[in-house]
Amino acid sequence: MGNNFYKSLGTILIIISGLFYTIERISARISSSIIVAAYASHGTGVDNSPNYPGFFDNFYVWFLFFVGFVLLVYGFPKKA
Numbered sequence: 001m002g003n004n005f006y007k008s009l010g011t012i013l014i015i016i017s018g019l020f021y022t023i024e025r026i027s028a029r030i031s032s033s034i035i036v037a038a039y040a041s042h043g044t045g046v047d048n049s050p051n052y053p054g055f056f057d058n059f060y061v062w063f064l065f066f067v068g069f070v071l072l073v074y075g076f077p078k079k080a
Contacts, residue, residue, distance in 0.1 A: 006075030013068030021061045024053050 032050035056062050 003075045003077065006071045008075075010068045010070070010072030010075060013064045013071065017061050017064035017068060020058065020064070021053075021055065024058060024061070028052050 028050045029052075
């Protein structure tokens with residue numbers, strides 16, 4: 001396995017980590033909007049600020065990012 005494999009795999013894992021994080025934030029926004037819409041039909045006020053998940057709240061996000069970063073660094077060896 002060449003260094004290009006580790007660089008590619010590390011990049012892919014970091015991108016997947018970012019996609020998971022983005023999908024989590026989008027789903028939090030959608031669920032917040034659904035709650036606001038439900039309360040708006042009853043005429044009561046509700047706090048409409050979504051509770052966004054943090055970077056370390058989902059195990060897969062930070063784990064994939066860490067493994068991807070390690071593989072990416074491993075793919076760039078120092079010349080002796």
